[in-house]
Amino acid sequence: MKRSEILSRLLVIAGVLLVLSVPLAVHFYEGQGIVEIHGRMAESGGWSPNSIHAQVGVPLHLRLTSDDVMHGFAIGQSDMPVVDVAPGKMTEVTITFNKPGTYTYYCTRWCGPNHWRMRGTIEVSGGSSDAPQPVSPPLYMTLNLNIDAPHPAIATPTERPSALRGAAFAAMLSSSYLTNDYYRAHSPSQAYLDLRADPALSSLSNPNVWDLVAYIWQSNTTPEGRAEGQRLFARNCSACHGESGGGDGVFSASVNAQTGKFPANFTDPASLLGASPALLQGKILRGGMGTGMPYWGPIFENETIWSIIGYIYTFQFDEVQK
Amino acid sequence: MRSELTRFSVVKSLLKNRWPQLFGFIVMLAGFLYAIMTGFIGTPVGNNNFSTVFVWIAWWAILILVAVPFFGRGWCAVCPIPLPGEWIQRGAILEPPSRKPRRFNLRWPNKLRNIWLQNLTFTLVALFSTVILTTPKVTAVVLAAMLFLAVGMSIVFERRTFCRYLCPVSGFIGLYAQTAPVELRVKDKQVCITCKGKPCYNGSAAGYGCPWDVFPGGLTKNTYCGLCMECLRTCPNDNIAINLRPFAADLGQPSRKLDEAFKAFIMLGAAMVYAGVLLGPWGELKSAAYSVGTVAWFGYVMAFLAFIFGLLPALFWLAVKLGQVLSKSNVPARHVFAAFATALVPLGLMFWVAFSLSFVLTNASYIFIAFSDPFGWGWNLFGTAALTWQPYLTTALVPLQTLVLVGGLLWSVRTAQKVGREVKIQPVPVIVFSMLVTLVMLGLLL
Numbered sequence: 001m002k003r004s005e006i007l008s009r010l011l012v013i014a015g016v017l018l019v020l021s022v023p024l025a026v027h028f029y030e031g032q033g034i035v036e037i038h039g040r041m042a043e044s045g046g047w048s049p050n051s052i053h054a055q056v057g058v059p060l061h062l063r064l065t066s067d068d069v070m071h072g073f074a075i076g077q078s079d080m081p082v083v084d085v086a087p088g089k090m091t092e093v094t095i096t097f098n099k100p101g102t103y104t105y106y107c108t109r110w111c112g113p114n115h116w117r118m119r120g121t122i123e124v125s126g127g128s129s130d131a132p133q134p135v136s137p138p139l140y141m142t143l144n145l146n147i148d149a150p151h152p153a154i155a156t157p158t159e160r161p162s163a164l165r166g167a168a169f170a171a172m173l174s175s176s177y178l179t180n181d182y183y184r185a186h187s188p189s190q191a192y193l194d195l196r197a198d199p200a201l202s203s204l205s206n207p208n209v210w211d212l213v214a215y216i217w218q219s220n221t222t223p224e225g226r227a228e229g230q231r232l233f234a235r236n237c238s239a240c241h242g243e244s245g246g247g248d249g250v251f252s253a254s255v256n257a258q259t260g261k262f263p264a265n266f267t268d269p270a271s272l273l274g275a276s277p278a279l280l281q282g283k284i285l286r287g288g289m290g291t292g293m294p295y296w297g298p299i300f301e302n303e304t305i306w307s308i309i310g311y312i313y314t315f316q317f318d319e320v321q322k
Numbered sequence: 323m324r325s326e327l328t329r330f331s332v333v334k335s336l337l338k339n340r341w342p343q344l345f346g347f348i349v350m351l352a353g354f355l356y357a358i359m360t361g362f363i364g365t366p367v368g369n370n371n372f373s374t375v376f377v378w379i380a381w382w383a384i385l386i387l388v389a390v391p392f393f394g395r396g397w398c399a400v401c402p403i404p405l406p407g408e409w410i411q412r413g414a415i416l417e418p419p420s421r422k423p424r425r426f427n428l429r430w431p432n433k434l435r436n437i438w439l440q441n442l443t444f445t446l447v448a449l450f451s452t453v454i455l456t457t458p459k460v461t462a463v464v465l466a467a468m469l470f471l472a473v474g475m476s477i478v479f480e481r482r483t484f485c486r487y488l489c490p491v492s493g494f495i496g497l498y499a500q501t502a503p504v505e506l507r508v509k510d511k512q513v514c515i516t517c518k519g520k521p522c523y524n525g526s527a528a529g530y531g532c533p534w535d536v537f538p539g540g541l542t543k544n545t546y547c548g549l550c551m552e553c554l555r556t557c558p559n560d561n562i563a564i565n566l567r568p569f570a571a572d573l574g575q576p577s578r579k580l581d582e583a584f585k586a587f588i589m590l591g592a593a594m595v596y597a598g599v600l601l602g603p604w605g606e607l608k609s610a611a612y613s614v615g616t617v618a619w620f621g622y623v624m625a626f627l628a629f630i631f632g633l634l635p636a637l638f639w640l641a642v643k644l645g646q647v648l649s650k651s652n653v654p655a656r657h658v659f660a661a662f663a664t665a666l667v668p669l670g671l672m673f674w675v676a677f678s679l680s681f682v683l684t685n686a687s688y689i690f691i692a693f694s695d696p697f698g699w700g701w702n703l704f705g706t707a708a709l710t711w712q713p714y715l716t717t718a719l720v721p722l723q724t725l726v727l728v729g730g731l732l733w734s735v736r737t738a739q740k741v742g743r744e745v746k747i748q749p750v751p752v753i754v755f756s757m758l759v760t761l762v763m764l765g766l767l768l
Contacts, residue, residue, distance in 0.1 A: 001419075008344055008415040012351070012405070019352040020359060027699055063700060067366045088370025090700025 034061045034092075039071040039085045039107065042114035047105065050120035056100050056127030064091045072108030075122065076299030082108045097124040104298035110239045113254035116294035138302075139184055140282030147282035148289050153189035153274035155196075157210040162318040166215030169208060172201055173216075183220040184306075187276040188213050188316070214317035221310030225303075229311025232304065240292070241266060245315040255292040263292070266315040273316060280309045324565040326509075328554070337551050337564065340416050343400065351402035354465065356696070361462025365698025369688045369711070371458035372696030377465070378455045380689050383682040385495075386674050394502030395495055398548040403468055404485055407476025408533070418530055427480040430487060430535075436581040440493030441588055445630070447490045448592050449623050452599065452611040482533040485548060497585050498671045499544035500572035505565050506538070506547050506554075513561045514539025522553035522562070529555035538562060543572035545582070570668060570733065576661035576741045583663035584635070590666050590759065591630035593673035597766040601680055634759075638663070641751035648748040661745050662752045665738035669756055672730020673763055676723040680767060684713045723767050731760045 038048045044067075054060040064073050064085045071085040073093075080095055097103070107118035140147055176182060177195070186194070195201050195209045204212070221229075234243065240255055240263040242248040247265035256262050266272050284305050287295035296305070328334040336342055353376070361373030368374040389397045409415055413423035447454065447464065454460050472484040485492050508514050514522075514537075522538050525531035532538065534548045538557075541547055554562045577583065598604065599611045610618035642659050645651075651658070687709060694707035701707065715722075734756045742749030 002417070005414055005416050005419070008340075011344070012348055012409075012415060015348040015352045016355060019356045023356075023359070023697065027697070030699075065365065065698065065700075088365045088367030088698040089695075090698070092700070 034063050036063045036065070037073075037105075037120070039064065039066040039073070039111075039118065040068050041112040042117035043112055044068060046118045047107075047120040052120070052122050054095075054097055054122055054124045056097055056124055058126075059094045059096045060122070062093050062095070064093065065089060069111050070109055071111050071118065074106060074108045074299075076104040076106060076296075077301055078103060084109075097122075098127070100124050100127045102298070106299055108235060110250065113251055113258075115239065115251070121298075138281060138285055139278040140285070143185055143278050145276070145279050145282055147279055147286065151187065151271075151274040151279060153187065153270050153272075155189045155192050156269040156273055157192075157207065159207055159210075160318045161207070161210035161214035161316070163211070163214040163218035164318075165208070166211035166213070166218075169201075169204060169212050170215055172204070173212060174198070174200065177216055178219055180220055183216060184277040184281075187279070188217065188273040188313070190276070191216060192273075217310075217313050217317055221307075225307040226311045226314060228304070229307035229309070230314075232300075232308050233311050236296070237308070245312070259290060259292045261291050266312055269316055272313070277306070277309045277313075280312060281305055284308065324505075324567045327564045327566060328562070333564070334554075338555050340555075343551065344415065346400035347402055347405050350400050351405055354402045354469070358462045358465050358469075360696050361458040361460075361465070364458060364696065366458055367698060368456040368458060369685070370692060370695065370698045372692045373458040373461045373465075374456065375685075375688045375692035376696075377461055379682060379685050383678060383686070385491075386678045387682070390495055390498045390502065391671065391675070392502060393504055393549075394499030394544045395547060395549045396502075396504070397495060398485065398492060399550055401485075403472045403489070404476065404482050404533070406469065407473040407484070408482070410473065411476040411480075412530060418525060418527060426478050428478055430479055430483045434487060436579065437487070437493050437496070437585055438581045439488050440490060441581060441585055443488055444490040444493055444585075444592075445588060445627070448588075448595075449626060450614060451596070452608070453614055455600075456612075481531070481535050482548065483535075486534055486546065493585055494589050496545040497582065497589065497667060498674075499547075501570040501668055501671055502544060503567055503569050503571075504549075505544055505567055505571070506549055507541055507563055507565060508539050509561050509563050511539055513559050517559060517561075521556040521558060525552075526556050526558070528558075529553075531556075542575060545572070570737065573664050573667060573737050574740055574744075576664040576744055578657050578660050580656065580660055583660040584631070586663045586666040586670055587634050587638070588630050590670040590673060591626075591634050593670065593677050594759070594763055594766060595626055595629065597673075597677050597680075597763060601677070602766060637758075638666075638752070638755055641755040642747075644751040645742070645748040648750070649746065651745075651747050653745055653747065658745055658747055661741050662738060662747075662749070664741055665734045665749075665752055665756060668737055669730045669734035669760070672726050672733065676726040676730075676763065676767055679723055679726065680719060683715050683719055685711075686714055687712050720768055724764065727760055727764055727767070731756055734760075 035049075035052050037052075040046060040048065052060075064083060066085045066087040066089075068087060070087065072082050073085050073091075074080065074082045075095065078095070078097075080093070083091055083093055085091055101124055103122040103124060105120050105122060107115055109115070111118065173195075177191070182191075191213045192209055195212055196206070201209060201212070233241075238249050239251045240247075240249045242252065242263075245266035247263045249263065252263050264271060283293060284300070285295065285297040287293050300308070328337065357373045357376050360371055364371045364373065385397055405415075411423075411425055411427075413419045413421075450460070454464055468484075468489070471488065475484040475488070476482070514520075517539075519526070520537065520539075521528070521531070523531050523536075529552045532553060533550055534546055536546050538547075538553045554564075599607055602608075606618075607622070610616075610622040613619045639655075639659060642662050643655060645662075646653070646655060646658060688711065690704075690706040690709050691711075694704045695701045696703075735753050738749040738752045738756065742752075
């Protein structure tokens with residue numbers, strides 16, 4: 001074989017090998033110690049991988065990319081800020097967990113009808129103690145509430161209750177009504193019946209009593225908490241429940257197509273005024289069986305859930321100071 | 323009026339020397355395999371993957387806006403697809419080896435010695451084009467399939483049968499190469515007639531027999547000459563020339579072949595369909611074209627095929643018949659039909675140029691992004707990965723497209739008049755046909 005032929009063959013083979021092997025080698029080298037997570041709409045598989053492991057105190061390096069549309073990446077019950085995950089782009093984040101447990105990462109963008117199914121878990125082990133900390137059961141369980149049962153309001157107001165007007169009668173209220181325990185365990189309609197039966201308030205008209213209920217509900221929340229609740233509601237809930245709480249969000253039709261039910265309408269007094277904060281807590285924590293309502297337990301901290309609940313009641317009660 | 327480029331010794335030795343071409347092949351083969359690899363293992367997001375961006379935006383822009391109009395089959399001269407197959411077939415990469423390897427070297431069946439199969443493969447690719455253009459994995463599969471098919475055919479058949487009879491790209495490059503201002507021709511046909519052994523066709527120690535199965539002495543148009551330069555190397559009489567010539571010089575001799583006529587219809591119709599589907603405002607049409615395998619997609623396929631193989635040729639046939647009636651001609655309609663289809667060659671090319679201008683200028687910014695981060699792995703090789711999408715020359719686009727389409731129409735009218743004189747038939751109905759389709763294309767693009 002001629003030298004020129006040998007050289008030409010070597011050149012062809014070298015060119016091919018170079019172009020195929022160099023990128024792979026670089027990618028392999030760069031990928032050491034990094035977990036690459038691909039986001040796809042839930043219908044196409046969701047996060048991949050959807051389960052990863054980490055150690056307490058050891059930085060976890062993540063490279064995030066989307067294989068289809070824009071997604072958002074957040075880790076529940078952590079203070080990691082939300083990260084945008086753009087199609088075809090890599091976003092790198094590093095997280096260090098300081099306590100063991102199972103953390104849920106989820107999509108924060110309304111990427112598709114099953115957007116809320118885009119979830120994965122990070123098993124964090126190690127640290128001072130791997131033993132699970134004792135956790136007190138949530139209030140809805142302590143109260144033994146059946147959160148799947150219908151909860152129609154026993155009574156509804158004839159006009160929209162106002163916390164501001166209610167404040168004028170606050171002095172007549174027994175302090176037991178203003179406690180957090182009372183607020184969380186009672187629905188507004190139960191509270192209305194309790195107040196109506198209270199002889200100390202017998203001189204008040206029905207609308208005045210409803211105003212007092214609104215006052216109790218406002219007294220158990222803070223403007224900051226409601227603002228936080230509004231922000232989280234807009235990001236996580238309004239896709240189904242609608243920005244104005246009417247159960248008419250962009251995904252409401254697809255929820256109806258999947259379950260035969262529309263998302264809860266918080267502007268309907270007959271529905272929301274029959275639900276206690278504890279019952280709403282249960283629905284948010286565990287999700288609604290057969291309703292399409294996702295579970296948020298692994299994602300939101302307790303206080304966050306109470307903030308969202310505080311905001312939800314503003315769909316019924318007027319003049320809440322923001 | 324022709325100017326021989328090979329009279330310059332520098333040009334001639336550059337073209338005869340195998341090394342420059344081999345370097346071209348190696349670079350192209352590397353790029354081709356890189357595109358396949360990025361398609362398979364890179365991001366599935368089409369506009370961020372080198373595979374789709376390189377092939378369907380960068381390569382396509384160079385091919386249809388520069389290579390084909392100005393160099394004809396210039397791309398075929400460096401296309402890497404035949405290289406691996408030819409290596410096996412010839413047993414060498416450079417000069418012919420002293421001992422030929424034993425291969426089947428079968429002749430391609432006579433009945434398939436036309437471009438109907440190329441018409442079919444192009445149509446097949448066109449039917450799936452929305453998916454191929456946007457899905458890197460599918461692009462990679464198509465590229466890999468072409469490579470494997472070319473290798474397989476080189477093992478079984480002689481010469482470049484894949485390029486000549488099957489390649490979906492080669493078919494339309496050949497059609498539009500007729501308009502290019504470059505040609506390979508013999509200097510004196512008499513020399514070829516008396517040449518012993520015809521090494522340009524049969525090969526010699528200096529080079530291989532024409533890989534495109536063409537006898538250069540009989541070349542009258544660019545369609546089937548792949549500009550591989552083998553005949554320039556093998557001709558013992560220095561009788562091969564590369565000439566500069568006026569644009570569209572080949573169109574003076576109208577084709578009489580139906581396969582070539584239908585290639586013109588397929589290309590003309592596909593440009594119009596693409597303009598509607600890829601650039602038009604019809605979302606349902608777009609999603610039907612994309613939803614391969616669905617009822618809507620089958621509807622799109624039927625409409626596509628009916629338009630290209632039914633409506634366009636039928637209207638053209640009517641125009642040709644009308645011309646025959648007006649001229650009281652007895653020339654067989656089949657011949658006239660094929661001859662007048664030559665007028666659609668410049669028109670179709672300009673349709674593709676106008677469509678591609680829009681497509682390429684809108685998406686060209688992805689080239690910089692994908693070149694810096696070819697796999698979508700977060701690389702930034704040239705510092706351009708973070709650029710955002712933006713269309714280029716938006717204000718110049720519409721006037722440019724109008725100019726191209728009107729220019730294409732005038733070119734087509736001139737060609738129709740030439741063909742009319744040749745076959746002695748009134749060209750006005752064909753000119754009206756060209757005007758009508760140009761109006762439709764203008765409406766689709768502007």
